[in-house]
Structure formats: C-alpha cells, structure tokens
Amino acid sequence: MTESTSGNLPEQSLLGKVATYKAEYDPSLLFPIPRSGKREEIGVGNTLPFFGVDIWNAYEVSWLNLRGKPQVAIATVTVPADSPNIIESKSFKLYLNSFNQTKLAGSDGLISLLQADLSAAAGAPVHVQLTLSDNFGSLTMTELDGTLLDRLDIEVDSYTPAPELLRANHAEAIVEETLISHLLKSNCLVTGQPDWGSVQIHYVGAQIDQESLLRYLIGFRNHNEFHEQCVERIFVDIMRHCKPQKLSVYARYTRRGGLDINPWRSNFSTGKKPANNRNARQ
Known part of the structure; x- marks a missing residue:
C-alpha cells in the first residue's frame, strides 16, 4: 500500500x-x-x-x-x-x-x-x-443457480447481522449444495443509501440450517458496509460458525451511478471465477 x-x-x-x-x-x-x-x-x-x-x-x-x-x-x-x-x-x-x-x-x-x-x-x-x-x-442475462432460501416462511425480528444464528448439523453426512437469496440488503457505509443484492453460497460440509442462514442474511438489512466488506463478513461468519470444508460466497448487487459491484470470495479452486452474467434486477 x-x-x-x-x-x-x-x-x-x-x-x-x-x-x-x-x-x-x-x-x-x-x-x-x-x-x-x-x-x-x-x-x-x-x-x-x-x-x-x-x-x-x-x-x-x-x-x-x-x-x-x-x-x-x-x-x-x-x-x-x-x-x-x-x-x-x-x-x-x-x-x-x-x-x-x-x-x-x-x-x-x-x-x-x-x-x-x-x-x-x-x-x-x-x-x-x-x-x-x-x-x-x-451479453446475456441469467439468474444465480441454487436452492432458493426465500421460499422459507420464516419470522424475522432482527435486522442487524447476528452470526450466532448460523448453525450446521455436524452429526449427519457431509453435503455439497448451493443456496441463493435475493433478500440481501445493506446500506452504504457513508451515505446510508440502500444497496440491493442477490447472494449465492456454495459449500461442502455439514449441512447448514437454511432457516437460520436466511435470517442471518436478512440481518444485513440495517447494516452499513461496502459490498466487498459485506461479502467477506458473510464468508468469515459462515466459516467460523458452520465450519464447511469448502465455501464460496458470490453476490450480485444492483447498479448505482451506472456501476454494479459483484464480489466473489472462495477457499477452493474451481479453475475459474464465476460467470459475469447480469441478473434481472441489474
């Protein structure tokens, strides 16, 4: 630096x-x-x-x-x-x-x-x-692949990140799955303006409880951080509390000022970065 x-x-x-x-x-x-x-x-x-x-x-x-x-x-x-x-x-x-x-x-x-x-x-x-x-x-437009967490009919009463909500079932066999949500919202660290995004989480490890993960993601709704920082926080919290063997977190944010930012963080190599396909909300 x-x-x-x-x-x-x-x-x-x-x-x-x-x-x-x-x-x-x-x-x-x-x-x-x-x-x-x-x-x-x-x-x-x-x-x-x-x-x-x-x-x-x-x-x-x-x-x-x-x-x-x-x-x-x-x-x-x-x-x-x-x-x-x-x-x-x-x-x-x-x-x-x-x-x-x-x-x-x-x-x-x-x-x-x-x-x-x-x-x-x-x-x-x-x-x-x-x-x-x-x-x-x-240029093509597609949506993120994976099981949609937003289908879950859950009750939510907290809108700040609560990593203690995250849990995984370590008593059962290891799974590999991809989960997505379109309910990610955070706010600009400086202006407080809303940032809207979709997130894709791919992991190998003990099965993550989907309801708790969705509540955790919704918890960013009143959180002030830049896009890149939110994705890194999600990655670290899942690793710390669910302990998957492999994990990648990819977010597609809607544009502001003619720009969209799409951070991807992973601890395993798939040989290439994710496809840069624009989502419907982008």
Whole structure:
C-alpha cells in the first residue's frame, strides 16, 4: 500500500457530497480505501482465508474518437481480492466521466489508461475488458443457480447481522449444495443509501440450517458496509460458525451511478471465477 492511500477513510471520499463532474481525463479523481481496517474488524489478518475478485460492470463509459465523435462501451473491471485497496464507487464514477470529452485513438488506448490507473489505485493489477456497442447483443442475462432460501416462511425480528444464528448439523453426512437469496440488503457505509443484492453460497460440509442462514442474511438489512466488506463478513461468519470444508460466497448487487459491484470470495479452486452474467434486477 502506498503512503498516499494508507490513511484514506470512507468519510473523506466524495460520497454524499456535491461534486463537480470533470469531462476531461483526470486519474486523480480515484479514491482508494484500504481493505485492512474492515478485515481486522472481522478477524482477518495478512493471511487471507479466501481468494477472489470484485467484478465491476460500468454501463456509462464514453469517450471521443480523434474526429470528436462520441464512442460508448460497457466496461468490466476485475479487481483481485488480495489488492490492498478497494476503489470508492463515486470516485470511480467521476473518473469514468472524466473521459466523456477526452479524445482517444481507439478503445485499446482507453483500456490501457483504465488498467494503469485502476491498478495504481487498487495497489495490484486490475483487468479491464470493453464490450463495444456493436457487441452489446452478445451479453446475456441469467439468474444465480441454487436452492432458493426465500421460499422459507420464516419470522424475522432482527435486522442487524447476528452470526450466532448460523448453525450446521455436524452429526449427519457431509453435503455439497448451493443456496441463493435475493433478500440481501445493506446500506452504504457513508451515505446510508440502500444497496440491493442477490447472494449465492456454495459449500461442502455439514449441512447448514437454511432457516437460520436466511435470517442471518436478512440481518444485513440495517447494516452499513461496502459490498466487498459485506461479502467477506458473510464468508468469515459462515466459516467460523458452520465450519464447511469448502465455501464460496458470490453476490450480485444492483447498479448505482451506472456501476454494479459483484464480489466473489472462495477457499477452493474451481479453475475459474464465476460467470459475469447480469441478473434481472441489474
């Protein structure tokens, strides 16, 4: 982590503040926030219990070609989970908008700038892929696979995370299953604005009690944390209280400001990261 980003705090960012939109390229707009503080809060040190990525989709990407004609694209940005920093989302939006009146020779030049600037902010190599307008039709929309927890008719009276609710039946045979819920909601750490998401949990181990898991997930409803931090908290809480042999947690959040963030954390390798297919609510 560079000295310039080591002290960045969420409340120092432009979240919830009036901001001037710059229409010409300005990488200084990016605001990195160290991951370490929130990880220490959930008991994660330098040796991470997971690997993974944060998959960002940016739907409002535009620049000018050398003749001044606007170009548009959808950008997919993959940030490794072991990078020192996350990139605050409003700063990311302002940064992307700084290309709006910037002339570039082609999309490759844009990719090079995005990868260099975002990698510098994250503190680790970031991958950028552009889908140009003539290929928009190739993008697909699907839903997360798995058994839907939301079918359960449960009573809920707590809307803050309660990991003590989580339990698994260690007396029975080990199972492998995938569980999903569309009831994940948390709030922005700084502004308190709602963040809506769907979550997919795949595990191998003692069978997790589904009702208790659903109550736990609903418990994020009044919780203030960034998307990446919520997913890591869910991962750590399930590992700590249910002790599966293998676990992955993947969340698809709805977009805000033309951006959606989709964190994935896992402790076992499937050979590839999850598919970046847009869900209906995205």
